[in-house]
Amino acid sequence: MGAPAANTPNTETATEPLVLRHDRDGVTTLTLNRPQARNALSMGLMAALQGTLDAIHEDPSVKVVVLAGAGPAFCSGHDLKEMRANPGRDAVAAVFAQCSTLMQRVTTLRQPVIARVHGIATAAGCQLVATCDLAYAAEDARFATPGVNIGLFCSTPMVALSRAVSRKAAMEMLLLGDFISAAEAEAHGLINRAVPSSTLDDVVHGVAAKIASKSPLTLAIGKEAFYRQIEQDLASAYAYASEVMTKNMLARDAAEGIDAFLQKRQPTWCGQ
Numbered sequence: 001m002g003a004p005a006a007n008t009p010n011t012e013t014a015t016e017p018l019v020l021r022h023d024r025d026g027v028t029t030l031t032l033n034r035p036q037a038r039n040a041l042s043m044g045l046m047a048a049l050q051g052t053l054d055a056i057h058e059d060p061s062v063k064v065v066v067l068a069g070a071g072p073a074f075c076s077g078h079d080l081k082e083m084r085a086n087p088g089r090d091a092v093a094a095v096f097a098q099c100s101t102l103m104q105r106v107t108t109l110r111q112p113v114i115a116r117v118h119g120i121a122t123a124a125g126c127q128l129v130a131t132c133d134l135a136y137a138a139e140d141a142r143f144a145t146p147g148v149n150i151g152l153f154c155s156t157p158m159v160a161l162s163r164a165v166s167r168k169a170a171m172e173m174l175l176l177g178d179f180i181s182a183a184e185a186e187a188h189g190l191i192n193r194a195v196p197s198s199t200l201d202d203v204v205h206g207v208a209a210k211i212a213s214k215s216p217l218t219l220a221i222g223k224e225a226f227y228r229q230i231e232q233d234l235a236s237a238y239a240y241a242s243e244v245m246t247k248n249m250l251a252r253d254a255a256e257g258i259d260a261f262l263q264k265r266q267p268t269w270c271g272q
Contacts, residue, residue, distance in 0.1 A: 018048040021163035022068070026063035026212040027205065028056060029116075035071020040079040041124050046098045053105050060271060061218070063212035065109065066204055067132060068116040074141070077123025077157075096156055099124055103131045103160060107227055110220040112211055116204045117141045118197065120179075130164040130190060133223065136204050137182045138197035143190060146177040165189050215253040215269040 020031040030052060032039035039045070056062045069075055083095060106113050106128070115121075115129045117137035122144045129135050129143065137143075145154035145161060154161075154174055162170045165188040173180065182194035195203050211219065227245045229237040248254055252272045260267035 001247075018042075020053050021052065021268055023062070025209065026061065027066060027208045028064070028111075029066040031066060031068045031070050032075055033070045035069075035073075037079065038073040038076035038123070039069040039071065040076050040082075040122065041099065042079040042082050043095060043098060044081075044181060046102050050098070050102050050105055052110055053102075056111065057105075057109050058215065062111055063214075063216050064203045065111050065113045065172045066116055066208055067113060067128070069118065071119075073119030074117045074121045075124045075128055076116070076120060076126030077127075086113045099156060103127060103156075106131045108224075110223070111216075112219060112223060115191075116200065117143075117182075117191065118200065120144070123147055123154055123157055125174075126190075127154075130157070130160035135191040135209065136207070137185065137191045137194050137196045137202065138200045139182050140197060141182045141185075141194070142179040142266075143173075143182070143185045144177060144179045145173045148175060148180075149177040162189070174211075215257065215267070216271045217251055217253050217269075218248065218257075221248050221251075255257045 011147060016033055018033050020033050022029040022031070031047065032049070034040060034042065034045055053065075055271050056065060078095060078099070083092060086092070112133045115132040115135035115137075117129055117135060118139075118141055121129045121137075123146060126143050126145050130135075145157050147154035149156075158170065158174055161173065165173075171186040180188070182191065186194045187190045195202070221244060225241060229241050234241060253267075253269050256269065257267045
């Protein structure tokens with residue numbers, strides 16, 4: 001097991017790291033480690049996760065990242081107790097700024113990120129699921145953006161949610177604030193697949209291992225291109241994607257991959 005991620009200084013008194021890290025065969029599992037608080041995204045936890053992801057971005061040994069939660073839940077959203085204890089405008093603004101930066105880090109990370117969801121994923125926790133590149137959940141997992149029920153519309157979770165599911169599905173979740181099942185989340189496109197809880201780890205790690213076997217350069221190129229083109233108009237997207245493919249075709253890994261395919265052998269990636 002790899003060394004746990006170092007914590008960013010914070011006001012929490014937890015004796016264990018807020019983010020646990022486990023590295024194996026190119027797959028890094030990051031576990032949110034506030035189980036007693038359903039892994040609520042305190043400032044300390046968000047800063048710790050941000051710092052760990054920043055380090056991973058520069059680490060060529062990491063091919064895929066899996067995000068998980070310790071204890072009975074994946075993530076229950078923002079730490080409302082912490083926010084009510086610091087109700088000033090600057091403190092509240094800092095929470096949402098940190099969260100927005102963290103979510104964008106997930107998207108801009110070179111490596112694909114997979115959410116492994118169990119228990120609940122609510123509000124900013126649901127936002128985190130929607131932000132990850134892939135997501136797999138236990139069949140008994142539940143999802144919600146329930147802020148409307150407590151007078152706080154889930155406006156920042158809405159950004160990721162509305163980009164992951166249809167408008168009608170997103171608005172129904174945001175306006176009602178009700179839980180949806182893993183099966184409904186799959187139907188909406190919020191997660192890739194709902195599976196029995198007993199097989200969740202096998203499914204997630206099977207997907208992660210398969211992705212980790214690909215060229216890391218190709219994965220990084222493809223992930224960046226996906227998120228850039230999806231916000232462009234059709235003509236701009238094709239022009240951009242054509243340029244990306246041209247550069248990709250000139251990479252050593254592309255030549256190796258094509259030659260290996262033609263020669264009916266396994267490729268040996270160099271990441272260039």
